[in-house]
Amino acid sequence: MITFSDRLQALPGYPLAEIPTIKRRLIESGMDVIDLGAGDNDTPPPAIVVEAMRSALGNPALSKYGFQQGLLEFRQAASRWVERRFGFHFDPVTETLPLIGSKEGLSHLPLAVINPGDVAIVPEPGYQAYLGGALLAGAVPHIVPLRPEHDFLLELDTLPPDVLRRARIVFVNYPNNPTAAVATREYLERTVAACRRHGILLAYDNAYCDLTFDGYRAPSIFEVDGAREVAIEFFSLSKSFSMTGWRIGFAVGRPELVSALTRVKSYVDTGPFLAIQKAGVVALDHAEAIVAPIRAELERRRDAGVAALRAAGFTLEAPKAAMYLWVPLPAGVPSGPFARRTLEETGALVMAGSGFGPAGEGFFRIALTVSPERITEAVGRIGGMLDRVQRGVLAATP
Numbered sequence: 001m002i003t004f005s006d007r008l009q010a011l012p013g014y015p016l017a018e019i020p021t022i023k024r025r026l027i028e029s030g031m032d033v034i035d036l037g038a039g040d041n042d043t044p045p046p047a048i049v050v051e052a053m054r055s056a057l058g059n060p061a062l063s064k065y066g067f068q069q070g071l072l073e074f075r076q077a078a079s080r081w082v083e084r085r086f087g088f089h090f091d092p093v094t095e096t097l098p099l100i101g102s103k104e105g106l107s108h109l110p111l112a113v114i115n116p117g118d119v120a121i122v123p124e125p126g127y128q129a130y131l132g133g134a135l136l137a138g139a140v141p142h143i144v145p146l147r148p149e150h151d152f153l154l155e156l157d158t159l160p161p162d163v164l165r166r167a168r169i170v171f172v173n174y175p176n177n178p179t180a181a182v183a184t185r186e187y188l189e190r191t192v193a194a195c196r197r198h199g200i201l202l203a204y205d206n207a208y209c210d211l212t213f214d215g216y217r218a219p220s221i222f223e224v225d226g227a228r229e230v231a232i233e234f235f236s237l238s239k240s241f242s243m244t245g246w247r248i249g250f251a252v253g254r255p256e257l258v259s260a261l262t263r264v265k266s267y268v269d270t271g272p273f274l275a276i277q278k279a280g281v282v283a284l285d286h287a288e289a290i291v292a293p294i295r296a297e298l299e300r301r302r303d304a305g306v307a308a309l310r311a312a313g314f315t316l317e318a319p320k321a322a323m324y325l326w327v328p329l330p331a332g333v334p335s336g337p338f339a340r341r342t343l344e345e346t347g348a349l350v351m352a353g354s355g356f357g358p359a360g361e362g363f364f365r366i367a368l369t370v371s372p373e374r375i376t377e378a379v380g381r382i383g384g385m386l387d388r389v390q391r392g393v394l395a396a397t398p
């Protein structure tokens with residue numbers, strides 16, 4: 001008999017895991033499904049990046065193992081992009097690390113700092129890889145609920161002293177998935193200060209830094225003095241370049257932190273496909289031109305979604321960044337049954353807030369992954385479901 005590890009059993013169900021099966025069944029039954037579930041934009045990858053990939057595939061040298069060093073050219077392009085975008089330099093060789101998507105780096109990082117019984121501080125709701133990576137490394141997760149009344153900020157100074165003493169790592173993500181919250185400069189300063197005081201590694205996940213609206217500019221954690229001592233920052237080509245399936249991202253930080261993650265990775269993977277790194281160079285070098293239309297389209301989708309939701313009776317602020325609407329449900333409406341029935345009965349697929357952990361209850365998430373017209377159509381259906389809920393239909397149904 002095979003028995004499974006406590007770590008495996010501690011992993012909560014992945015919220016997106018069962019959705020493809022339900023979706024397929026509904027499509028097969030003829031339903032028009034509008035998928036606002038995963039953060040996976042319907043916009044195609046940039047043509048020049050696809051072209052670079054095509055030609056990279058013709059180069060047999062790029063079909064070899066990449067190893068952790070990967071393609072120096074990719075590290076240089078990543079380092080150049082950071083410098084253009086934020087105005088500071090990370091050495092391409094010792095301070096920049098290619099990743100098989102930022103999820104891979106984020107989830108492996110705890111293995112570099114956690115000893116049995118150490119605490120990992122994890123936001124909830126939050127990106128699932130933080131909790132998963134912490135549990136797989138044997139950490140004791142300390143879950144911090146992100147609350148609307150605190151602008152969905154993870155405040156280290158409010159945590160019990162014992163937790164801060166035992167904590168080795170904290171995951172911080174702004175612009176935030178799923179809440180779309182953004183961080184102020186003061187917030188980042190107090191977070192860096194707390195990490196320095198308590199010797200906590202700050203894993204700063206900046207996957208959405210370029211998906212910002214209304215002129216808002218998302219900062220890097222390294223804009224805060226002293227951040228290099230404690231922080232490692234993760235960037236992704238997935239969202240801002242419409243390259244989710246390519247699996248390419250990178251981390252930057254001081255050499256000791258980057259080499260700790262490199263060492264872990266050298267035992268579990270052999271780096272991203274070199275041809276993808278080659279194409280990634282083109283993406284990063286043309287970032288400004290590539291990202292502008294993606295960002296503009298997301299802003300149109302955000303506007304359409306917010307307007308339609310308000311018309312349907314939901315109350316929400318227009319988010320400044322990321323690619324999500326985090327929508328409060330009326331009191332007493334459980335997000336899981338609401339999302340499931342909305343999908344089954346209307347074909348509009350949204351994520352239940354509870355899928356991001358108990359602290360996500362009371363909300364659902366819309367990913368801005370389809371056209372404004374389709375978002376408006378989906379929200380109309382969601383609004384119809386809300387109507388029925390408020391008339392008691394949902395409550396009366398088992």
Ligand SMILES: Cc1ncc(COP(=O)(O)O)c(C=O)c1O
Binds near residue numbers: 100248
């Ligand atoms: C907050 C956050 N970080 C990281 C990622 C992972 O991105 P990647 O595709 O680079 O692994 C996601 C993906 O949804 C995310 O929402």
